Amino acid sequence: MVVDNEILRIDQLFNTSWYRHDEKDSYRLKQLALVFYTPLGLCLFLIRLGIVLQFVLLKQLLPDSKFKRSLLRIMAGILGITISTEGEITSTTFVSNHVTVLDHFVIHLVTDGFLVTEETNVPSYAQRLLSITSGSESVAVSIFLPEEETTNGVRGLLTFSEILHDGNDQLVQPIALAVVRPFLNVNSIHASLRTELFFALFLPNTHYTLKFLPCEPWDAVRVQKSIASNLAIHPTKFRRSDKREMVKKLNFRPPSVASMARLVQQQLHPVVLSPESVISAIQKTGSVEAAVEELRKSITQPSFRKNASERMMSFQERKRLMIETAREKYAQKHGISLQ
Secondary structure, three states: OEEOOEEOOHHHHOOOOOEOOOHHHOHHHHHHHHHHHHHHHHHHHHHHHHHHHHHHHHHHHOOOOHHHHHHHHHHHHHOOEEEEEEOOOOOOEEEEOOOOOOHHHHHHHHHOOEEEOOOOOOOHHHHOOOOEEOOOOOOOOEEEOOOOOOOOOOOEEOOOOOOOOOOOOOEEEEEEEEEEOOOEOOOOOOOOHHHHHHHHHHOOOEEEEEEEOOOEEOOHHHHHHHHHHHHOOEEOOOOHHHHHHHHHHHHOOOOOHHHHHHHHHHHHOOOOOOHHHHHHHHHHHOOHHHHHHHHHHHHHOOOOOOOHHHHHOOHHHHHHHHHHHHHHHHHHHHOOOOO
């Protein structure tokens, strides 16, 4: 995809690994620092794990109020999730770009809003705890993540989907969200809620910056451009489906020759062939189905002699010819005349 005379590839929007691979950023030195930090990080993880229970109890038991949000935000900082905000909150409907699995929860700690989505991988029993609600439920403060998939937040934004169906009259407040964390990338294309929580508790901190932009009527293209411009990245036309297709390609592993050979033998059962012939057929055809077809032809194909006249002989004719040849050789050896 060409954006502002720059060719932007789909893979540039995502991190394929949690670990940084940037020589300009002293990659080897940061790797070494991470190794030395790991024992401390594990201790920090275990300590924070106990605080998580207290965080959950306070969130569930305390009534909604400004005091509760302030207290939970302080505890989130202790757990390694620090938040800074810019701009004024002037709406009850927020639209943000999507960088980590915890984006909506961070916005919730600031706005007391709930993520409105019809599709989530979070179990139903944990959705209320993580401030997630379905589109059928009405909430006072709504959070929308129209990219519907996370990006690295460095090169571009995915196309915003039409998540609001009330027309262009509805005012929304865009949020330009940026994330930084030490040692590791802010996310990975394979990130899940579990890995996100682990690294949040393991690392010294993960810092979220929320910049509240001026309210504007909802328009997917215009809001995407507004957020992208503020983050100094590109609005792209790549969609959630493009990311999922990329993940499929990354996860694809071609079968080994040994596993293909086992499948061929299973399909040809009860006929048993030598491993060499099976592997040769696989290497020749490149697939299990073609190899099975090739071997079946070789099994059922009759063996023919080179001489065309011999191929026309019946079994009895060949038998008679063999007997006569043997008699002649015997007579010649012992000097016997057959006349």
